[in-house]
Amino acid sequence: MHSKKAHAAKPAQRVIKKYPNRRLYDTDTSTYITLAEVKQLVLDGEPFVVRDAKTNDELTRSILLQIILEEEAGGAPMFSEAALANIIRFYGNAMQGFMGSYLEKNVQAFTDIQAQLAEQSKSMTPEMWAQFMNTQNPLMQGMMGSYVEQSKAMFEKMQEQMQKQTEQMFGAFGLKR
Template sequence: MAEAIRLIKKYPNRRLYDTQTSSYITLGDVKQLVLENEGFQVVDAKSTEDLTRSILLQIILEEETVGVPIFTSPMLSQIIRFYGNAMQGIMGTFLEKNLQAFMDIQNSFQDQGKNVTDGSQFANPELWSQFMSVQTPVIQSMMSN
């Protein structure tokens, strides 16, 4: 049986209401749902417009303003330049596929680390080669589309 998507309503006062727990939550709580891989959707309480992307972007903005950011200013400028460009869709696909490939390799490293009995934390360099080999076909595929 498929697990139901958790519904979070955003009210005009900017508060988030978790319908599963019948309580108000914070962006930090939503971040925790993401970290726990729990499916959820944020909707405007009045119009029922889907606000999930907007909330996720707010979480990213908060994360980027504290600690060590992932995105540099030049990188963000480059991303902004793709909006409205004919390559916008390709850029989104490219980023998504590469992030998924990176996550797959990270999971392989973690699995490999669990299987190492001598305590060594070094992963197989072959996995990095596999990651890098994904780059060329992804770019070629996008350019052919």
């Protein structure tokens, strides 16, 4: 026998089904939702997965990319054309996997700094905030220094991997550097 509590517990991850007519169905609320509402789930930190209603294939990445595409096409894009072109150049490149990890870690480090600043700013008055922004705050320097160091370490690791791959490639052809 199952207890009532087991049935009342919410799943750890919300399931959204995508139908062939491109509609998204939130199984948690038993309603159709828009892409804007999926974006709000992301902003709220709500864990979810998007699945094809017929095949059950996971479509979460494609929906997230669709949200990014809409945001980029809107008022103030985050990526310049040059940045997008550089990202495209990494697809198929030997460093594709590392670049994805590098970008992910940098975005996470930046997000962590932003969260720390938001938490600290809750107790600040407008006057304190103005003073904070106008001075070289040691806390800010520490957080940004940490971010810069993490980014530098990841870049150095990427350089090392590129050098090893180059040496392996030369070795495969019987050449030495």
